[in-house]
Amino acid sequence: MNDAFFPDIVVNGDTIPASDVSAELQNHNVPQGKQALAWRRAARALAIRALLLQEAKKRNLDANTHDIGPGKNETETEALIRTLLEQALPETTPDETALRAYYDANLERFRAPALYEASHILFAADETAPAREKARIRAVAALGILTHNPDQFRNLARNESDCTSRQSDGRLGQISRGETVEAFDRMLDQLEPGTIAPEPIETRFGFHILRLDAKAPGDILPFENAKPRIAEATEKAAWTRAANEFVTDLVSHADISGIDMRPE
Structure with missing residues (x-):
């Protein structure tokens, strides 16, 4: 990006050269063709850093x-x-009552993954179109047999x-969500135990006929187990809210030119 199209940034009398903003651009991903937006985000980031250092x-x-890694x-x-x-931000440690209230209002977020017992029949195929079509035809034929028997x-x-x-007769054993391909996960959630998926499932391995044999819904974690995770979040x-408010206050009392500091 040509620095000549953009001005230097001045924050309370301290100048941030346009070349510094150009160097900062690599840290701000934006859609293709949105160079002006990338420049604005980079310039805002450097202006805020300057305010904090001042x-x-x-x-x-x-x-x-401090050490921040090996x-x-x-x-x-x-x-x-x-x-x-x-020094500037207030203590953010939530109290027990707030943690408990969040837990009670969001119980499903703390449910362990469901466990499934499933079986499948794989009709393998590489990525070529003829191999895919041959495997699909085999799978459809097998599914037709299973529909009647x-x-x-x-x-x-x-x-x-x-x-x-x-x-082992196609049995996959006990699995949980995320242990198989995503297409399996979606179908296992939809099937009732003892039923077969109504159509072959395509994956990078080929085409599968999938049967759900049993399902055990995951238990909801007790509050004491979920509390550390809730507290951290x-x-x-x-x-983050306190930091944003602190920065907003600094910006409101600052003399900044070369960049619009209003939120996007």
Whole structure:
């Protein structure tokens, strides 16, 4: 992007060159053709950083860098901003009552994954169109047999399946959501135990006939088990709100030119 099309940014008398904004662009992904939006986001980010550093200087804060990963330390700038926010933002630890209220209002979020027992018949195919079509035709034919005689599943699995599960009549054993391909997960949620999917399921492996043998809904985690997760999410949300309010206040009292600091 040509820096000449965009002005330098001035924050309370401190200048941020357009070249610095160009270097910041890599940290801001926007849709193709939205270069002006990318520039605005990069410029806003640098203006806010400048405001935070000016406020840290005003408060005479020191930069005590911390380790933030194996072999990686904070920069002095990162340390100053962290120290400022630690000092300026209010305590965000939620109380037990708030955590319990959130838990009671969102019980389904704390349900363990359902467990399934399923069986399948695989008609394998590579990615070529002829192989795909051949596997699809085989699967449709097998499904036609099962529509009239579901008891043939075992025989078809043993004689037709291209999966090693054919040795156990197509049984996949006990599985939970996320352990198989997404198409399986979606269908397992829809089927009733003892029923066969109404159409073959296509995956990168080929075409599958899927049967749900049993299903056990996951239990809801007790509050004490869910509490650390709720507390972390609640604290993070409260911290983000407080940080946004703090930055908004700094912007409202600042003299900034070269960039519109109003929210998008």
